Amino acid sequence: MHNPAQFADRCSVEQVEEGLELAxxxxxxxxxxxxxxxxxxxxxxxxxxxxxxxxxxxxxxxxAHYWSRSRQVLWHKGATSGLVQQVVEMRIDDDQxxxxxxxxxxxxxxxxxxxxxxxxRSCFYRSVEPGSGKLRFxxxxxxxxxxxxxxxxxxxxxx
Amino acid sequence: MHNPAQFADRCSVEQVEEGLELAxxxxxxxxxxxxxxxxxxxxxxxxxxxxxxxxxxxxxxxxAHYWSRSRQVLWHKGATSGLVQQVVEMRIDDDQxxxxxxxxxxxxxxxxxxxxxxxxRSCFYRSVEPGSGKLRFxxxxxxxxxxxxxxxxxxxxxx
Numbered sequence: 468m469h470n471p472a473q474f475a476d477r478c479s480v481e482q483v484e485e486g487l488e489l490a491x492x493x494x495x496x497x498x499x500x501x502x503x504x505x506x507x508x509x510x511x512x513x514x515x516x517x518x519x520x521x522x523x524x525x526x527x528x529x530x531a532h533y534w535s536r537s538r539q540v541l542w543h544k545g546a547t548s549g550l551v552q553q554v555v556e557m558r559i560d561d562d563q564x565x566x567x568x569x570x571x572x573x574x575x576x577x578x579x580x581x582x583x584x585x586x587x588r589s590c591f592y593r594s595v596e597p598g599s600g601k602l603r604f605x606x607x608x609x610x611x612x613x614x615x616x617x618x619x620x621x622x623x624x625x626x
Numbered sequence: 627m628h629n630p631a632q633f634a635d636r637c638s639v640e641q642v643e644e645g646l647e648l649a650x651x652x653x654x655x656x657x658x659x660x661x662x663x664x665x666x667x668x669x670x671x672x673x674x675x676x677x678x679x680x681x682x683x684x685x686x687x688x689x690a691h692y693w694s695r696s697r698q699v700l701w702h703k704g705a706t707s708g709l710v711q712q713v714v715e716m717r718i719d720d721d722q723x724x725x726x727x728x729x730x731x732x733x734x735x736x737x738x739x740x741x742x743x744x745x746x747r748s749c750f751y752r753s754v755e756p757g758s759g760k761l762r763f764x765x766x767x768x769x770x771x772x773x774x775x776x777x778x779x780x781x782x783x784x785x
Contacts, residue, residue, distance in 0.1 A: 477785045480783045483783060486761070487760055487761045488760075489760070489761055502673060509663065509669070510668070511717075513719065514659055514724035526757065526759045557753060557756070558670075558750035558751075558754065558764065559750065559752055559761065560673060560750050561749045561751070562784065565673035565749075565750075585644075585720045587720070590724075591719050591724075595648060595685060595716040595718055597713065597716070598686065600648045600685045601646055601648070602645070602648060603646070624642060
């Protein structure tokens, strides 16, 4: 990708599945889902979404960038909180419509490393119990207090 | 979830983020993205999609079910290949619009455990190199030969 504005065209299944060119398939909204996990523990931290610009910036800078669907803006993760995600490894799947980012999360001025706007280390802080489908908290406590880190910024959760 | 056909209504941000009721937010197509990872190694195996029925069946049976977007059918993973994914733990994220499934993949009659239709262990068998964006194979060889396992079934990759 000498011209970082360009991704390869998708010409054949063989090229997409077995080739060495990045030829991502963005969805109808121009987005790719991205699994972001702790590079050491393997813990899934969040599921983010990248548009073409976020993908280019993540590749170019080595720090995770996403498209915020709730705020409809390019999102340099950690810009507000300091909780930047340094990319250790990026992978793409067989048909090139999903990403797996293995990251090291930096500490922020007000928090140990964490990736969830609610204050937990991982966004996946609750398990779904087999059979009953009830939720159970897996993380015992929040890593940070959202109001301290985000102030009065609106909560991105959409009902 | 005594009635497994019912999920809770989404009434407030506090309920969704801090409650114990499963109240998933399906997307415009009625789907939730699901990160499926090896429960022992943490390796991301695939990013699948579940509709309400697939989610209910996964909770009820302890085996991963998805909605196949390419084939537009409910998909019991492993029904053809034998490569069933036994659920070790299911988690849901803060706003309940994404799942993380930690699984143990069973071996099939023609293959060691694997989850990728191309024949690799993980769908994420290529890394994206920082800076250049070129792809590099991370898995050295396929775990199975797709034609042996799937016969002449159409390739699900869409250009």
